Amino acid sequence: MPAQEGVLASPKKYSLIQIYNFDDLPLIAMNVARIGAQIPSMASELKEDCSERQSKAIRKGKEVTALVGFGPMMWILITPDAPVRGGFHAFDETEISGVEVPETDGDMLLYLSSDKINLNRILAERIKEQFGQKGELIEEVVLEEGRPSNMESVKEKVLIHNSNNLDTIQSSFMLTQKFITDGEIYCDLPFHSFPYSTESKSGRYTLTFSNQPAELKEHSEKVAYPPVSRGLFFLPSLDLLTSLRMGGIRMGSLAINAKWKE
Numbered sequence: 001m002p003a004q005e006g007v008l009a010s011p012k013k014y015s016l017i018q019i020y021n022f023d024d025l026p027l028i029a030m031n032v033a034r035i036g037a038q039i040p041s042m043a044s045e046l047k048e049d050c051s052e053r054q055s056k057a058i059r060k061g062k063e064v065t066a067l068v069g070f071g072p073m074m075w076i077l078i079t080p081d082a083p084v085r086g087g088f089h090a091f092d093e094t095e096i097s098g099v100e101v102p103e104t105d106g107d108m109l110l111y112l113s114s115d116k117i118n119l120n121r122i123l124a125e126r127i128k129e130q131f132g133q134k135g136e137l138i139e140e141v142v143l144e145e146g147r148p149s150n151m152e153s154v155k156e157k158v159l160i161h162n163s164n165n166l167d168t169i170q171s172s173f174m175l176t177q178k179f180i181t182d183g184e185i186y187c188d189l190p191f192h193s194f195p196y197s198t199e200s201k202s203g204r205y206t207l208t209f210s211n212q213p214a215e216l217k218e219h220s221e222k223v224a225y226p227p228v229s230r231g232l233f234f235l236p237s238l239d240l241l242t243s244l245r246m247g248g249i250r251m252g253s254l255a256i257n258a259k260w261k262e
Contacts, residue, residue, distance in 0.1 A: 001169055001170045001237050001238075001239045001240075002170060002237065002238050002239070003155075003159055003170045003171070003172065003235075003237055003238065004040070004067050004068065004235060004236070004237065004238050004241060005040075005065050005066075005067070005238070006065045006066060006067025006111055006113065007067060007151065007158065007159070007172050007209065007235055008151040008152050008155055008158070008159075009065055009113075009151075010148050010150070010151070011113045011143075011146060011148050011192055011194075012064075012065065012113040012114050012115045013114070013115045013117075013144065013145065014113065014114055014115070014116070014117040014120055014142070014143070014144055015111065015112065015113045015120070015142075015143040015144075015146070015194065016110075016111075016112045016113075016117075016120040016121065016124055016140070016141075016142055016143070017109070017110070017111055017139065017140065017141045017143065017176065017205065017207075018109075018110040018112075018124060018137060018139070018140050019105070019106040019108070019109055019110075019137070019138050019139040019140075019176070019231050020106065020107055020108045020110070020131065020135045020136060020137055020138065021105070021106065021107050021135075021136045021138050022074075022107050022108070022131070022134050022135055022136070023133075023134050023136065024134065025073065025074065025077065025107060026077055028134055029074060029077035029078050030077075030078055030244075032074070032107070032108065032131070032134075032135075033070070033074070033078045033244045034244055034245050035127070035130045035131065036068045036070070036108060036241065036244065037068075037241050037242050037243070037244040037245040038130075038245060039066050039068050039110070039123075039127060040066055040068075040238065040241070040242065042066070042123060042126060042127065043063075043064050043065070043066040043112075043123055046063075046064060046119060046122060046123050046126075047063040047064070063114065063119075064112055064113065064114035064116075064119040064120060064123055065112070065113045065114065066110070066111070066112050066123065067109075067110070067111040067112075067113075067235065068108070068109070068110065068235070068236075068241060069108065069109035069111070069174055069233030069234060069235045070107070070108060070109075070233060070234050070236070071090070071104075071105075071106045071107045071108065071109075071231065071232065071233055071234075072088055072089045072090050072104075072232060072234075073090070073107065074107040074108060075088070075234050078244070084165075084168060084171075084213075084234055086212055086213050086214065087212075087213045087214045087217065088173065088213045088232075088234060089213075090103055090104045090105075090232060091103060091104045091217055091220055091230070091232060094221060095226075096221070096223065096225075096226040096227075097225070097226055099226035100226075101226050101227055101230070102228075102229060102230065104175075104230050104231050104232040105138065105229070105230075105231055106138065106139070106176075106231035106232075106233065108233075109174065109176065109231060109233040110124065110127065111207070112124060117142070120142075139178070139229055139231070141178065141196050141205050142196070143194035143195075143196055143205060144194070144195075145194070145195075146192055146193055146194035146195065147192070147193045147194075148192040148193075149190040149191055149192060149209075151190055151209065154190045157189065157190055157209075157210065157211065158172050158190055158209045158210065158211060159171070159172055159211055160172065160211045161211070167237075167239075167240050167243075168236070168237070168240065169237065170237035170238075170239075171211075171234065171235055171236045171237045171240060172209055172210070172211055172234075172235045173209070173210055173211065173212070173213050173216055173232070173233065173234055173235065174207055174208065174209055174216075174232070174233045174235055175206075175207075175208040175210075175216040175219065175220055175230065175231070175232055176205070176206070176207055176208075176229075176230060176231040176232075176233070177205070177206045177208070177220070177223065177227040177229075177230045178196075178203065178205050178227055178228050178229040178230070179203045179204045179205070179206070179223075179225045179226075179227050179228070180201055180202075180203040180225075180228055181203050181204060181225045182202070182203070182204075183204075183224070183225060184204075185204050185206050185223070185224070185225070186224070187206070187208055187219060188219070189208050189209065189210050189215060189216070189219055190208070190209045190210070191206050191207060191208040191209065192206065192207045193205075193206050194206070213232070216232065
């Protein structure tokens with residue numbers, strides 16, 4: 001039961017962060033989850049599309065890594081009988097250094113990373129087509145380079161390795177935070193820090209990982225700068241994510257074969 005590739009893999013040169021909310025989420029949550037479950041194969045198909053036109057030497061290093069995360073409300077809706085434990089719920093708005101900080105927001109996270117910026121965009125557009133008009137893109141940030149942590153060396157802090165629910169093993173949690181500051185961001189937890197810029201502002205964007213949501217909450221309240229946006233997401237293992245394509249989690253368990261795991 002491996003983790004999703006994007007959890008432990010180091011970011012490639014270009015990264016694209018997209019966060020979606022969905023209209024009528026209680027009615028369409030399972031359909032959205034099935035689309036999310038297809039994204040790793042969509043990334044693989046994109047790589048195959050490129051290979052048809054390019055030699056191995058030319059296309060080396062151009063594949064795109066795709067990581068899919070689900071917000072607290074989304075995950076509760078698709079796992080009503082076996083939600084993630086350990087305090088996985090939206091963080092309320094708070095105040096840091098006298099500035100109001102918004103609550104965490106977002107139903108689904110897409111974290112795409114590639115050595116070619118156009119591959120991230122192609123995959124993102126294909127996913128957007130699948131979401132249709134129900135998907136509202138509430139945040140999009142294009143990132144380059146950055147200061148990443150070596151996740152493989154600290155995976156015991158990143159991946160769930162002991163749980164009453166065996167299906168969540170090798171899953172993780174992520175906190176996204178967007179800061180309008182040029183100052184460095186520091187954290188005791190494994191995290192990636194990227195500079196970003198738009199036409200009107202610049203700052204830093206961070207992705208912080210942990211196998212304990214409570215640790216992410218504690219970190220979020222101790223940052224040196226007040227973030228202007230933030231999100232909290234569950235990153236299911238690759239097996240758990242792909243099982244959503246068949247809707248097995250509505251059968252009284254997370255996995256279709258869970259009754260044989262008891």
